[in-house]
Amino acid sequence: xxxxxxxxxxxxxSQTSPEAVLRxxxxxxxxxxxxxxxxxxxxxxxxxxxxxxxxxxxFAVEYKALRELIRSTRGREVEVFGxxxxxxxxxxxxxEAKQIPLPENFVQLLAEAVQIVNRQEARLPLCGIHLCPxxxxxxxxxQLLHLPVAWTLDAPLTLPFPLALLTxxxxxxGTLVFWELNGVTVFQIEIGSFVWIGRALPGAYPNWxxxxxEPSALNYAITFASEQSAQLVEFLKTxxxxxxxxxxxxxxxxxxxxxxxxxxxxxxxxxNAEVSGTRPREVxxxxxxxxxxxxxxxxxxxxxxxxxxxxxxxxGGSGSFLAMPVRIFPQPKIEKEVKPMEPIxxxxxxxxxxxxFDELNHGIDELRxxxxxxxxxxxxxxxxxxxxxxxxxxxxxxxxxxxxAIERIKMAI
Numbered sequence: 240x241x242x243x244x245x246x247x248x249x250x251x252x253s254q255t256s257p258e259a260v261l262r263x264x265x266x267x268x269x270x271x272x273x274x275x276x277x278x279x280x281x282x283x284x285x286x287x288x289x290x291x292x293x294x295x296x297x298f299a300v301e302y303k304a305l306r307e308l309i310r311s312t313r314g315r316e317v318e319v320f321g322x323x324x325x326x327x328x329x330x331x332x333x334x335e336a337k338q339i340p341l342p343e344n345f346v347q348l349l350a351e352a353v354q355i356v357n358r359q360e361a362r363l364p365l366c367g368i369h370l371c372p373x374x375x376x377x378x379x380x381x382q383l384l385h386l387p388v389a390w391t392l393d394a395p396l397t398l399p400f401p402l403a404l405l406t407x408x409x410x411x412x413g414t415l416v417f418w419e420l421n422g423v424t425v426f427q428i429e430i431g432s433f434v435w436i437g438r439a440l441p442g443a444y445p446n447w448x449x450x451x452x453e454p455s456a457l458n459y460a461i462t463f464a465s466e467q468s469a470q471l472v473e474f475l476k477t478x479x480x481x482x483x484x485x486x487x488x489x490x491x492x493x494x495x496x497x498x499x500x501x502x503x504x505x506x507x508x509x510x511n512a513e514v515s516g517t518r519p520r521e522v523x524x525x526x527x528x529x530x531x532x533x534x535x536x537x538x539x540x541x542x543x544x545x546x547x548x549x550x551x552x553x554x555g556g557s558g559s560f561l562a563m564p565v566r567i568f569p570q571p572k573i574e575k576e577v578k579p580m581e582p583i584x585x586x587x588x589x590x591x592x593x594x595x596f597d598e599l600n601h602g603i604d605e606l607r608x609x610x611x612x613x614x615x616x617x618x619x620x621x622x623x624x625x626x627x628x629x630x631x632x633x634x635x636x637x638x639x640x641x642x643x644a645i646e647r648i649k650m651a652i
Contacts, residue, residue: 241317244286245306247433248277250403251284253300259324263299266321268292275327277302282437283329299324302541322622330425330436336418339392343412346430348386349401351536351557352377355384356400364397370415371395376447382529383447383550396424397440409433413537451561459516461496461523461631467510468539471498474508475531481632485527486565489520489541500527501565510549521547523562524565533560 298321413430424439486501537556
């Protein structure tokens with residue numbers, strides 16, 4: 240149990256930090272209930288563990304030392320001692336804080352959403368997960384996932400990347416509490432024995448609703464059965480990467496769908512998928528990794544515009560998955576102006592009388608070239624002999640070492 244809790248708290252701890260607080264974990268509680276917590280200076284993660292103590296305890300232990308202690312201890316119990324250090328004050332929800340019940344599958348929804356988050360994004364709100372009255376939203380500018388949630392949340396906020404929460408994987412329903420503190424939105428998520436306190440990411444989240452096309456604009460749909468979806472996933476795993484687009488075409492044909500990698504047109508997968516609506520005039524092409532993620536998350540119905548240019552919306556999973564199609568326009572060939580060649584002027588040469596020493600000089604040059612070739616071949620042979628000698632000595636040493644090892648084994652027997 241303690242090992243699993245340390246694995247969660249390790250997502251918060253900075254073992255190389257000069258601050259003792261940031262590289263330590265805190266034990267606090269009474270005789271029958273003990274909590275362990277860690278902080279990165281902004282967020283605090285706390286989890287209850289099964290432990291016993293003599294009265295009230297409040298001390299800290301360096302994460303690395305505690306981990307080594309657990310590894311070196313045999314048995315199911317370990318005795319922990321620590322020192323008292325000044326711990327940052329943990330925010331406590333005020334009476335006017337908003338309290339939102341979380342659904343039982345909240346952690347599973349976050350695990351699905353974080354696959355789209357780009358943690359290197361320059362726009363800070365896009366580095367987190369957006370919670371709004373309509374549910375959970377994440378985007379990286381090329382794809383967007385909307386997971387509807389039936390809750391009483393009436394004000395949006397953006398959570399930072401929930402690494403510790405996803406590592407802990409607490410089960411069951413939970414509670415989201417958030418409030419304003421000095422102009423900053425502070426939140427607390429409690430699920431079972433897990434508690435996460437932090438600050439919501441500042442900045443306005445993009446208006447994601449405006450990029451979702453009207454249902455009437457998506458006038459045809461492609462639906463894959465579960466077996467076809469699994470077959471398509473296996474096919475996509477065999478397609479080589481080809482940056483920057485990694486484009487995969489979903490080409491509608493009379494008997495179903497032909498899946499063709501744009502950069503590898505000889506790789507073709509034919510599927511008897513269901514196609515409804517207007518016959519498309521523009522082939523739907525999606526990024527390989529986005530398409531693979533859609534299928535693996537259970538999104539099997541692709542709705543798109545027959546004229547192209549609009550995002551494709553997929554359903555069948557926990558919500559709606561939107562992605563921008565790949566459109567590669569042919570580059571116009573620039574015709575270079577060909578200048579007419581000028582007529583070649585013939586140069587008149589006068590025949591000179593033969594020099595009696597030319598033939599002798601030519602013979603000397605040929606002899607020099609032959610000697611140079613012989614010297615080069617001799618140098619190559621010398622290097623090969625040296626390499627063979629080194630290899631032979633290496634094999635002799637290995638043979639001697641092997642024989643000695645066999646003799647030691649015989650003596651041990």
